[in-house]
Amino acid sequence: MTTTQLHRLRPLAAAVVLISCLSVPTAAATPAAPAPAADCALPGRTGWTDEGHDTDRNRFQPATGTRRVLTLFVDFPDAPATDQPEPYAAHLAPAADWMSRASHGRLRLENTTMDRWIRMPADSTSYGFARGLTFEAHEKYLRDAVTAADPHVDFSRYDMVHVVPARTATAIPFSPTYLHDPATPGITADGTRLKWAVTFGQDMWRWGHRVAAHETAHTFGLPDLYSFTGATHQYAGDWDVMGNIAGHAPQYLGWHSWKLGWTSDAQVACLPAAGRRTVRLTPVERPGGTKIAVLRTGETTAYVAESRRAEGNDATACSTGVLIYRVDSATPTGEGPVRVMNANATAVPPTGCTPLDLAAYAPGQSFTDPATGVRIDVVAGGRTGDMVRLTKG
Secondary structure, three states, rough: EOOEOOOOOOOOOOOOOOOOOOOOOOOOOOEEEEHHHHHHHHOOOOOOOOOOOOOOOOOOOOOEEEEOOOOHHHHHOEEEEOOOOHHHHHHHHHHHHHHHOOOOOOEEEEEEEEEEEOOOOOOHHHHHHHHHHHHHHHHHHHHHHHHHHHHHHHHHOOOOEEEEOOOOOOOOOOEEEEEEEOOOOOOOOOOEOOOOEEEEOOOOHHOOOOOHHHHHHHHHOOOOOOOOOOOOOOOOOOOOOOOOOOOOOOOOOOOHHHHHHHOOOHEEEEEOEEEEEEEEOOOOOOOOOEEEEEEEEEOOEEEEEEEEOOOOHHOOOOOOEEEEEEEEEEOOOOOOOEOOOOOOOOOOOOOOHHHHHHHOOOOOEEEEEEEOOOOEEEEEEEEOOEEEEEEEO
């Protein structure tokens, strides 16, 4: 989540979205010549975090290469620390390796942690978290932390800052992302404008290190996929860490990987106009191969198909197969810019799984949208990937 005058903060919970799929004939479609991936890239239309590829690099930082992160540990006059910073650092440390794997090595978070507590100048209850955090209150909190730490560190050496509060600071309950406003003076230290930060709250102990992956991705321009109103996970379920941080299929969607520069144009199969195309998809969790098949349906809309085969600690019977979802780069964060199509809306999920965890399509299943003339057939599948036939006509 991020803080601005126009965006509210919402808690995360669990829910279901049910989407109907209809069949339509495909005989009229003809094989299409491969189109450049750029023909399926969508423009952003919200002026904020969204699914567009034209990310504003003045507002958001690059998601590739080495990003230098400074982690500060803060306590307060009304909530002094009663332990050492090391367990806090160890709790969040796996996020760097997790994001390196998710990016297939294209992103490296180089984290420097201070080995001491920094005392904030005001009580933890004074910063407004309990009243609904405004952008101004959040910026004051971050400015106080930077000012207090400035005698001990050179901020010009870092791209972004993480601020971690003592466990005793229960008045700092959640973990918003700070994105600077170019129209204001902002926060400056050591001659450097601080543009990006994550201020963690007590929810970090519930969500684990993936909360750092979620919040840091906001600084790259990704929106929230959970819903700000109604059932919290009605749109994307567990399929992306920008939705349910603790979901069964934690990863970034293939669309997000492409937007962030982790998936190349050569790994995107694009069908921007009428025709038919068959594509072999390799799982988004693994490097190499074609990662997503995109059928563009409008100026800001597209359907995407990708293969999902979680492995290791993330493996689950809940989430495997071809994931199909609709992207709309004109839909604001928290309002469903990505909506997963559910192949098995009436299925009863296994214990520990949610209905939307079963949304992936298996061989022999098809998704159709008569309104746009789109059909996606899963022709074959296995642990090494899936074959899909795309039709638009």
